[in-house]
Amino acid sequence: xxxxxxxxxxxxxxxxxxxxxxxxxxxxxxxxxxxxxxxxxxxxxxxxxxxxxxxxxxxxxxxxxxxxxxxxxxxxxxxxxxxxxxxxxxxxxxxxx
Numbered sequence: 001x002x003x004x005x006x007x008x009x010x011x012x013x014x015x016x017x018x019x020x021x022x023x024x025x026x027x028x029x030x031x032x033x034x035x036x037x038x039x040x041x042x043x044x045x046x047x048x049x050x051x052x053x054x055x056x057x058x059x060x061x062x063x064x065x066x067x068x069x070x071x072x073x074x075x076x077x078x079x080x081x082x083x084x085x086x087x088x089x090x091x092x093x094x095x096x097x
Contacts, residue, residue, distance in 0.1 A: 008036065011077045011087045016050045020074035027071050028093040033057055034065045036088040043080030044089050048072040057089065 009021060024031075035044050035057035046055035048070070057064050079087050 006090050006092050008088060008090050009077060011044055011079050011089055012085075014079050014081050016047055016076040016078050018050070020050065021077050022075040022091065024073045024075075024093045026093075026095055027073060029069065029071065029095045029097070030093070031068045031070060031072065031075070032065065032092045032094070033068070034090045035059045036090050037086075038088075039085070042087040044087050045078050045080070046089075047076040047078075048074065050074075050076045059087070 007022060033046060033055065035042065037044070037059040040059050042059040044057045045053045046057065046066075048054050055066050055068065057066060075091070077089055
């Protein structure tokens with residue numbers, strides 16, 4: 001079993017960076033995401049190719065989480081277009097083989 005410990009990231013950009021924000025060193029079977037921002041309404045978008053939005057995480061109480069069954073090793077994050085400041089996201093990657 002491989003496990004990537006929880007990574008907490010501060011997201012400040014409204015467009016995806018050219019390089020991925022996270023590169024997982026093994027082939028995961030699932031990725032888990034949580035929008036941990038303190039501002040209700042903060043939106044964080046997740047991409048597996050750096051171009052398209054694949055997941056939208058909206059800050060709520062309790063935290064909104066999302067479990068993706070995927071083997072994607074590269075992950076990009078961006079804030080919502082109309083939000084300012086910094087949003088926070090936590091993620092883990094797991095493989096059960």
